[in-house]
Amino acid sequence: MQNIFLIGMPSSGKSTLGRELAASLGYTFVDLDIRIAEDQEMTIPELFEKFGEGYFREVERRLLLGLPPDSGLLVATGGGAPCFFDNMDFIKKAGLSIFLDVPAAELAGRIRAHARDDRPLLSGVSDLEADLEARLNARRAFYERADLTIHAGTDIASLLQLLRNSLKHSR
Numbered sequence: 001m002q003n004i005f006l007i008g009m010p011s012s013g014k015s016t017l018g019r020e021l022a023a024s025l026g027y028t029f030v031d032l033d034i035r036i037a038e039d040q041e042m043t044i045p046e047l048f049e050k051f052g053e054g055y056f057r058e059v060e061r062r063l064l065l066g067l068p069p070d071s072g073l074l075v076a077t078g079g080g081a082p083c084f085f086d087n088m089d090f091i092k093k094a095g096l097s098i099f100l101d102v103p104a105a106e107l108a109g110r111i112r113a114h115a116r117d118d119r120p121l122l123s124g125v126s127d128l129e130a131d132l133e134a135r136l137n138a139r140r141a142f143y144e145r146a147d148l149t150i151h152a153g154t155d156i157a158s159l160l161q162l163l164r165n166s167l168k169h170s171r
């Protein structure tokens with residue numbers, strides 16, 4: 001079974017949706033950020049603080065490229081993962097990619113409703129929505145290379161149908 005990659009901004013729903021999709025499709029859910037934290041034996045904010053973003057991106061890339069191919073993995077990537085190095089080329093080759101396209105205003109609302117401390121790139125930001133908008137615009141060209149784009153509010157049943165069809169055709 002080919003791997004599936006969920007890509008998109010922080011709080012676009014990659015982990016939540018990823019868990020649901022994996023359970024429904026019989027895939028194994030992998031959260032790349034959790035893999036990174038386990039590999040480095042520290043939290044993502046600690047990693048950023050101690051070694052900086054450049055180091056984090058190196059580890060992120062190593063673990064992304066190290067995922068076993070065709071293993072029925074449903075991978076929730078970190079928001080920046082497709083946008084560094086040639087990671088998106090790898091994602092495109094390694095399986096089916098899905099971009100969760102959620103507007104900046106909605107992302108900001110979701111992030112405000114939760115703690116921001118676990119997202120080092122957003123923790124010191126004064127205008128959250130403007131920052132997310134700028135970040136999303138800068139990243140859109142990478143995200144839009146995904147095989148499928150899912151918009152906020154798509155219900156899980158239609159998404160599963162779409163995925164099953166795409167998986168069938170790409171076999």
Ligand code: S3P
Pocket residue numbers: 008009010011033044077078079080081118119120121
């Ligand atoms: C990041 C998003 C985070 C995490 C890291 C950097 C980003 O993952 O990988 O803090 O660059 O957008 P989530 O998208 O799961 O929040």
